[in-house]
Amino acid sequence: MYTLSSKLKIFSLILIIAGAIMVVSGFLSSHVSLEEVETMLVEEASHGDHAAHATDGHDSEHAEHVMHQIHNRPWAALYVAAFFFFMIALGVLAFYAIQYAAQAGWSPVLFRVMEGITAYVFPGAVIVVLIAVASGTIGHYNLFIWMDPEVVAHDEIIANKSGYLNLTGFIVRAVLFISGWVLYREFSRKFSLAQDTANDNSNFKKNFRISAGFLVFYIVTESIMSWDWIMSVDPHWFSTLFGWYVFASMFVSGITVIALITIYLKSKGLLEFVNDSHLHDLAKFMFGISIFWTYLWFSQFMLIWYSNIPEEVTYYVSRINDYKLPFFGMVVMNFIFPLLILMNSDYKRIPWFIVMAGIVILGGHYLDIFNMIMPATVGDRWYIGVPEIGSILLFAGLFILIVFNSISKAPLLAKGNPFIKESEHFHY
Amino acid sequence: MEAPSKVIHALYTDDDVLMAAVKKVKAARYHIEEVYTPFPVHGLDKAMGLAPTRIAITAFLYGCVGLAVSVIMMNYIMIEDWPQDIGGKPSFSYIENMPAFVPIMFELTVFFAAHLMVITFYLRSRMWPFKKAENPDVRTTDDHFLMEIAIKNNETELTSLLEETGAVEINIVDKEEAH
Numbered sequence: 001m002y003t004l005s006s007k008l009k010i011f012s013l014i015l016i017i018a019g020a021i022m023v024v025s026g027f028l029s030s031h032v033s034l035e036e037v038e039t040m041l042v043e044e045a046s047h048g049d050h051a052a053h054a055t056d057g058h059d060s061e062h063a064e065h066v067m068h069q070i071h072n073r074p075w076a077a078l079y080v081a082a083f084f085f086f087m088i089a090l091g092v093l094a095f096y097a098i099q100y101a102a103q104a105g106w107s108p109v110l111f112r113v114m115e116g117i118t119a120y121v122f123p124g125a126v127i128v129v130l131i132a133v134a135s136g137t138i139g140h141y142n143l144f145i146w147m148d149p150e151v152v153a154h155d156e157i158i159a160n161k162s163g164y165l166n167l168t169g170f171i172v173r174a175v176l177f178i179s180g181w182v183l184y185r186e187f188s189r190k191f192s193l194a195q196d197t198a199n200d201n202s203n204f205k206k207n208f209r210i211s212a213g214f215l216v217f218y219i220v221t222e223s224i225m226s227w228d229w230i231m232s233v234d235p236h237w238f239s240t241l242f243g244w245y246v247f248a249s250m251f252v253s254g255i256t257v258i259a260l261i262t263i264y265l266k267s268k269g270l271l272e273f274v275n276d277s278h279l280h281d282l283a284k285f286m287f288g289i290s291i292f293w294t295y296l297w298f299s300q301f302m303l304i305w306y307s308n309i310p311e312e313v314t315y316y317v318s319r320i321n322d323y324k325l326p327f328f329g330m331v332v333m334n335f336i337f338p339l340l341i342l343m344n345s346d347y348k349r350i351p352w353f354i355v356m357a358g359i360v361i362l363g364g365h366y367l368d369i370f371n372m373i374m375p376a377t378v379g380d381r382w383y384i385g386v387p388e389i390g391s392i393l394l395f396a397g398l399f400i401l402i403v404f405n406s407i408s409k410a411p412l413l414a415k416g417n418p419f420i421k422e423s424e425h426f427h428y
Numbered sequence: 429m430e431a432p433s434k435v436i437h438a439l440y441t442d443d444d445v446l447m448a449a450v451k452k453v454k455a456a457r458y459h460i461e462e463v464y465t466p467f468p469v470h471g472l473d474k475a476m477g478l479a480p481t482r483i484a485i486t487a488f489l490y491g492c493v494g495l496a497v498s499v500i501m502m503n504y505i506m507i508e509d510w511p512q513d514i515g516g517k518p519s520f521s522y523i524e525n526m527p528a529f530v531p532i533m534f535e536l537t538v539f540f541a542a543h544l545m546v547i548t549f550y551l552r553s554r555m556w557p558f559k560k561a562e563n564p565d566v567r568t569t570d571d572h573f574l575m576e577i578a579i580k581n582n583e584t585e586l587t588s589l590l591e592e593t594g595a596v597e598i599n600i601v602d603k604e605e606a607h
Contacts, residue, residue, distance in 0.1 A: 302527045306515045345484075 002270055004408040008400065015397025022390020026074040030387070034060075037067040068140075069378045074387040075142035076377040079131050080369050081391035083229065084253075085399045086124030087246070087369070091254025092117040093185055094218055094247075100188070100211035105422040106281055109273050111414040113261050115189050116407030117254070120399055122182045127395075128229060129174045136167055143377055146235045158235050165232055173228055177221040184214040195416035204418055222247055230369075233376040237315045239304070245296045252289035252334075253365045255282060256358040261403070263351045271412055276349040277428040283348035286361060287338055294335040319371060322380040326367045333364030366392070433578060435461065435603045436586055437564060438595040440573040443469045449575065449593035450475045456589055461576040464568035486548050487541045494540025498533045564601070572596075 032040075041063055096114040099107045136147030145151045146158050146165045158165065188207050195203035223243025231242050239245070259282040265271045304312045319327045341357045342348055374382045414420060440446040446469065453460060460476050463469075473481075503522045506512045506529075511520040514528050522529070550556065568574045575595075577586060583600065590598050 298527075298530060302530065305527050308515055308517070 001411055002265065002268075002404075002408045004404050008404055012397040012401040012404075015393045015400070017397075019390045019392070019394025019397060022386050023074065023078060023394055026077065026387030026390055030071055030074050032067060032070050034063060034067055037070065038063045041066060065379075066381065069381040071140065072142040072377040073381065075131070075135050075139060076373050077387035078391045078394075079128070079135070079143055080366070080373050080388070081395045082124070082128045082131055083373075084366050084369050084392075085120065085395040086128050087250035088253045088257050088399070089118055089120035089124050089403075090181065090222070091247075091250035091252075092258060093121055093181060093254075094215070094222070094251060095254055095258070096188070097184070097211040097214045097218065100207050101215055103208065103419065105419045106278065106426045108414050108417040108419045108423040109271070109278060109426075110258060110262060110282075111192060111417065112407065112410055112412045113258055113265065113271075115192060115410070116403050117257060117261065118185050118189075119406035120402045121185055122178070123398070123402060124395075125174075125178045125181065129171070129178070132174075132229065133167070133171060143373070144232055144235075146232060161235065165235060170228055173224065177225050180214075180217050180221060184210060184217075188214075192414055192417075193410055196411065196414065198416055201418050203416075219243075219247075222250075230372050233373055234315060236311055239300050239315075241296060241300055245293075245300055248289060248293035248296050249365050249368050252286060252293055253362060255285045255289060256361050258282060259286065259354050260358045261407075263355060265407075265412070266351070273413060273424045275427065277426050278423075279351065279354060280345075280348045280428055283342055283354050283357075286354070286357065287342040287348070290334055290338040290342075290361060294331070297331070297334075315375075318375045318379070323371055323375060323382070327371055330364045330367040330371065333360050333367065337361075337364075433603050434583075435601060436577050436579055436583070436590065437597075437599045437601060438575045438577070438590040438593070439565070439567070439597040439599075440575070440594065441571060441596055443467075443573060445594045446573040446575070447472065447475055449590070449595065452593050453575070453577065453589065458577055458586065458589075461578055463576070464563055464565070464574040466569055466571060466573070469573075483545060483549060487545050490544040490548075491537045491541040493544075494537040495533055497540065498529070498536035501536075502529050502532060 038060070041059075092114050096111070096118060098104075099111070099114075132143060135141065135143040141148035141151070146161070147167055147170075152158050152162055187210055191203040191207045191210075195201075195207070226243045226246035227238075230246060231238060259279065262271060262274055262279065262282070266274060301316060304316060337360050338357050341353060347353045370382075370384075370388075417423075438449070440449060443465070446463070446465070450460065450463065450472065454475065454477060463472060463476060465472070499522075506514070506525070507520055507522050511518075514525045517525065519525065554562070563569065564576065565572065565574050575590075577590075579586065579600065587598055587600075
């Protein structure tokens with residue numbers, strides 16, 4: 001049995017408070033007026049080689065555009081971090097369901113860690129949706145321009161999509177998705193706990209059935225969720241494999257967090273039944289899904305690059321022109337680094353190697369979400385500064401608090417699982 | 429190798445019994461020449477004390493060869509010998525058209541690594557076309573496991589040890605020199 005130490009509790013509360021202060025200051029400092037932006041642009045231009053010619057018309061339009069981008073930044077920073085931590089929990093939920101549906105024999109010793117992480121699905125998803133809805137109601141359409149009736153009225157492409165892309169539909173779909181995920185999570189957790197003291201395998205069988213059903217629901221809703229919550233920030237652009245791409249990101253982040261939390265709990269002398277073969281398997285998944293992510297990242301890029309259709313390539317033009325470092329940096333972090341570090345079989349069993357690879361992978365997948373949201377909201381006015389880091393701290397603190405609190409609520413060994421003996425004796 | 433040398437063949441009908449036998453024979457400090465099994469037995473190489481396989485290193489090197497071959501081949505075919513306009517981007521530069529070549533670079537890396545690795549494995553296992561089978565007992569291709577140990581004036585001790593390990597049959601045979 002794990003007990004949430006007061007040290008960890010204080011640590012997560014400090015993260016939340018420090019993060020909240022930075023987020024608030026990010027919002028306050030983003031309130032620049034049009035005049036301030038104009039003087040800023042003139043200053044920027046005078047530093048550059050181009051002579052500043054103050055012809056109004058186009059320039060003031062540009063200044064207004066830049067002002068909106070500056071206003072959007074704290075919203076987008078908050079949204080990226082909120083989505084990143086939510087997607088870790090949802091990725092783990094899918095991984096957990098796969099273990100049940102496949103009747104995997106190696107993983108039941110890790111079930112309580114996974115169940116702890118999936119406790120964050122509900123709060124995480126609600127926060128993401130609340131930020132999205134708030135940006136389109138109390139905010140000034142800072143994330144989704146299709147929520148702005150002014151924009152829709154003057155944009156034929158978005159107007160044609162408004163049967164799907166409208167605030168009511170967005171909320172209805174979000175409620176449907178979240179209730180499905182949370183229902184599965186609560187029931188599987190309930191059956192898993194009930195199985196500990198049961199005399200037969202009926203709870204396990206129920207879990208097997210609902211897991212198989214959930215996976216079907218999940219892959220459909222995850223895909224639609226990725227269009228709604230991410231792809232629609234660029235409402236003119238679409239990619240047919242976007243759902244898969246986001247899935248790869250959430251899956252590898254989720255598995256990485258399972259490995260990191262397992263190593264943390266082991267370092268506290270708990271999870272004595274988890275051996276290095278279990279870590280080896282998690283690291284194999286981290287390695288394999290990192291390659292899978294790269295495959296989808298490249299597939300999406302190559303098809304758009306090859307066909308060279310203007311409304312599609314703008315997506316990559318803005319990323320390669322304005323986001324060169326995060327865009328290619330994430331390929332190094334998500335592919336090249338884990339490929340080299342985790343290729344050797346022996347290294348996948350060494351905890352500090354997994355931790356090192358895991359931290360880089362998580363950083364890389366934060367950047368992945370960053371690259372999805374930021375170009376559409378803040379354009380070239382991006383930076384990883386106070387609002388971004390503050391948002392990460394805020395949600396990291398919340399994530400740690402909720403996850404470890406949930407892990408402390410149940411015994412760490414799912415001792416009633418019919419595969420638990422096989423899992424305990426698992427060796428490579 | 430002095431010819432003709434005598435070897436002892438111990439046959440087993442279960443892989444778990446075989447594994448226990450191998451450990452016992454190793455613990456008694458005998459050298460196991462070879463074990464013939466109808467299917468791969470997990471952990472047998474470690475129990476026999478075989479050196480770790482180096483096939484992974486060859487796989488990496490063969491992959492590098494495949495990658496190099498694909499780059500040189502496509503650069504010659506698509507850029508130099510008959511310049512191709514790829515996707516309406518007539519730059520005739522390998523690096524600028526690289527995204528189009530990545531799938532082939534990947535496939536040839538895998539192709540070379542996989543095929544050359546199999547060929548290496550066959551050669552290293554001394555298996556090539558028209559080779560006479562080394563397999564001493566055809567039952568090892570069906571449901572028997574065979575352990576081969578060289579005899580050096582210790583026939584009786586070895587036989588009694590192998591009997592203890594649960595061998596179903598123990599034969600002493602002359603081993604011919606030539607394979």
